[in-house]
Amino acid sequence: MTTAPGTASPGGRGTPGTPGHQDPHLPKRGMRVLVIEDEQPISRLVATYLERENFVVDVAGTGESGVDLARANQPDVIVLDLMLPGMDGIEACRQIRTFSDAYIIMLTARTDEVDRLIGLSVGADDYVTKPFSPRELVARVRAMLRRPRSSTLGVTAEPPRRFGELTIDTAAREAQLAGEPVELTRTEFDLLDTLSAAPRVAFSRRQLLEQVWGGDWYGDDHVIDVHIANLRHKLEDDPRAPRFVRTVRGVGYRMGEGR
Numbered sequence: 001m002t003t004a005p006g007t008a009s010p011g012g013r014g015t016p017g018t019p020g021h022q023d024p025h026l027p028k029r030g031m032r033v034l035v036i037e038d039e040q041p042i043s044r045l046v047a048t049y050l051e052r053e054n055f056v057v058d059v060a061g062t063g064e065s066g067v068d069l070a071r072a073n074q075p076d077v078i079v080l081d082l083m084l085p086g087m088d089g090i091e092a093c094r095q096i097r098t099f100s101d102a103y104i105i106m107l108t109a110r111t112d113e114v115d116r117l118i119g120l121s122v123g124a125d126d127y128v129t130k131p132f133s134p135r136e137l138v139a140r141v142r143a144m145l146r147r148p149r150s151s152t153l154g155v156t157a158e159p160p161r162r163f164g165e166l167t168i169d170t171a172a173r174e175a176q177l178a179g180e181p182v183e184l185t186r187t188e189f190d191l192l193d194t195l196s197a198a199p200r201v202a203f204s205r206r207q208l209l210e211q212v213w214g215g216d217w218y219g220d221d222h223v224i225d226v227h228i229a230n231l232r233h234k235l236e237d238d239p240r241a242p243r244f245v246r247t248v249r250g251v252g253y254r255m256g257e258g259r
């Protein structure tokens with residue numbers, strides 16, 4: 001992966017994990033974007049811009065094929081058009097959310113549709129209104145990928161954090177419970193990463209949203225509770241006496257000592 005020098009696009013500078021000393025023999029997975037859009041001139045333009053920025057791009061022309069490709073290729077980001085023939089963007093988003101934690105950017109035709117979509121809480125992470133400039137869309141994709149606090153490109157080699165039986169390796173983005181790997185979604189890991197980075201801090205739901213989803217997220221704070229419940233379940237954390245993810249009454253959550 002190379003970073004084009006002098007790229008003036010927003011997000012071109014300060015990209016996390018700019019490779020300085022990476023081993024060229026190690027296969028480095030390129031960030032993958034899936035574009036689901038039936039209007040070929042648009043999908044082609046978007047793909048061209050994304051590929052220019054070194055993303056690996058897949059394109060699907062229908063909701064059905066988009067869902068299949070999302071399952072097969074596990075993209076990091078999905079650009080999803082709302083208006084598709086057959087299965088529409090809302091249904092595609094719902095289906096993708098049942099197996100994927102990819103960031104989803106929804107393309108909509110009108111601004112007032114965005115409010116409606118957020119109300120439906122279909123699980124998209126961001127919205128872009130048509131017509132849009134491909135440059136802006138690429139910037140939004142990059143902004144989205146900057147959201148996780150610990151870069152998936154592995155900038156830091158911080159030693160794993162330990163909380164009793166729980167080990168959190170932020171560089172590898174891995175969690176282990178009593179030596180066994182725990183399968184966490186991206187959002188669950190980001191929540192655990194945020195909490196464990198400052199174990200004495202009680203985070204409000206709003207603060208967690210800002211850390212994990214980014215500051216411009218708006219919607220219901222209690223979406224956090226759903227993810228925390230899933231996280232506790234996977235960490236075998238008893239919600240009545242949690243060891244790892246503690247409830248701070250009237251505030252939100254903080255990391256527990258693991259005892």
Ligand code: CA
Nearest residue numbers: 038081083084
């Ligand atoms: Ca369309």
